[in-house]
Amino acid sequence: KHIKIALIPGDGIGPEVVAEGVNVLKAIEQLDSDISFTFTEFPWGCEYYLEHGNMMDDDGIDRLREFDAIYLGAVGYPGVPDHISLWDLLLRIRKAFDQYVNLRPVSLLDPSLTPLKSKSEKNIDMLVIRENSEGEYAGAGDWLFKGKPEEVVLQTGVFSRKGTERIIRYAYEEARRSNRTLTSISKGNALNYSMVFWDQVFEEVGKDYPDVTTYSYLVDAASLYFVTHPERFEVVVTSNLFGDIMTDLGAGITGGLGLATGANINPEKTYPSMFEPVHGSAPDIAGKGVANPIAAIWSVSQMLDFFGEEKWGKAVLDTIKSMIGETANLTPDLGGKASTSEVGNRFVEKLTEK
Ligand code: NAI
Ligand code: MG
DSSP states (O other), X not given: OEXXXXXXXXXXXXXXXXXXXXXXXXXXXXXXXXXXXXXXXXOOSHHHHHHHSSSSOTTHHHHXXXXXXXXXXXXXOTTSOHHHHIIIIIHHHHHHTTOOEEEEEEEOSSGGGOOOOSSGGGOOEEEEEEEOXXXXXXXXXXXXXXXXXXXXXXXXXXXXXXXXXXXXXHHHHHHHHHTOOEEEEEOTTTSTTHHHHHHHHHHHHHTTOTTSOEEEEEHHHHHHHHHHOGGGOSEEEEOHHHHHHHHHHHHHTTTOGGXXXXXXXXXXXXXXXXEEESSOOXXXXXXXXXXXXXXXXXXXXXXXXXXXXXXXXXXXXXXXXXXXXXXXXXXXXXXXXOOHHHHHHHXXXXXXXX
C-alpha cells in the first residue's frame, strides 16, 4: 500500500512535532515492506502570509487534491490575526475537502495523567465525533453599523438537514460497529432553532439503530459530567463549536494538549483527509525543543487506521501507552525532562523493538 502525504508543518511547534510523526512513518516503512509513503512539504502558514499576503497559494487546494492525506502541525502565530490563519488555511481545507467528521479520542492512557481524583473517574475512554463542516463555524454573519453606537454583529449557525444527518448517522454507525453507547451533546433549551433541530435528527436517525443505547445531554451538564462522571461517555456526537470546546476539556482530564489528537475525515475518500494534533502552535514554547510530539504521533495512528492499516495504528497507540510509564523520557508538560526529538527517537526505538 502506498500513501501520498502532503505535509503542512505550519507555525510554532508545528514543524517540531510533525518531524517526529514523519520519523514514525518512515520507521514503519522500514519495518513493513508492504507499506510506503511519499512526503511533499508545503511551506504554508503565518510566515508565508507575512511574506506573500496569503496563508497558502491560490491554487493550494487544487495542489492538495491529489494527495491521500494531509498531515498538519498547527497554524497561527502572533503577528497574524487568529481568524485569518484559521479561516484561510485550516478551515479552508476542512471545507474544500468536505472533511465533515472530526474524530477526537478522549482516552486516558494512564491513571497518572488525570487530575481527577476518584477511581471511577479514571475510566475515561471516549471517542468524540465532532461535526466539522458547518454549524456554528459556518462563517455566516454580518457586522452592521461598524463603530457606531447602534453597532450589531450577527454570527449565524447553519445546520443543514444533510450536514446534521450525515454526522449523526456516522456516529450511530461507529457506536454500532464498536458496540458502545452513543451520547449526543446539544443545547435545545437555549438554541431554539439549531439545537431543537439537532435533537430531532438525533432521534429520527436513531430509529434505524434500535440496538444502540443513546443518551442526550445539554452541553452545560455534559461539561460537568466530563469532570464528575467521564466514564458515562463512550461514543459522543456533537456540533462544531461544542465539539471544539468539549475536546479541550477532554484533553484537560486525560493529560493535556500534548496528548490530544484529531482526524478531519472525508469518509467517502472523495477528497484527502487531514490529520493533526488538537493543540495550536504554542508560541510560548516554540523553538525550545520541549513540545510534546505524542499528540502528533497519535495522529499518525489515526491516519494508519483510516487507511486500513489498523495493525500499525494499534502498534503506534500501544507504544504511546508504554511510553507514558517512563516519565523521565517524556517532555516537561508530562513531568519529564526529555526534548521533542528525544521523545521521538525513544518512540521509534520502542516501536522497532516490538
Ligand atoms: P496552544 O494549543 O498553541 O497552546 C496552549 C497551551 O498548551 C500553551 O501553554 C502551550 O505551551 C501548551 N501546549 C500546546 N501544545 C503543546 C505540546 N505539544 N507540548 C507541550 N505543551 C503544549 O493554544 P493557544 O495558545 O490558544 O494558541 C496559539 C496559536 O495556535 C494561536 O495562533 C491559535 O490560533 C493557534 N491554534 C491553532 C490550531 C490549529 O492549527 N489546529 C489549534 C489551536 C490553536
Ligand atoms: Mg480547538
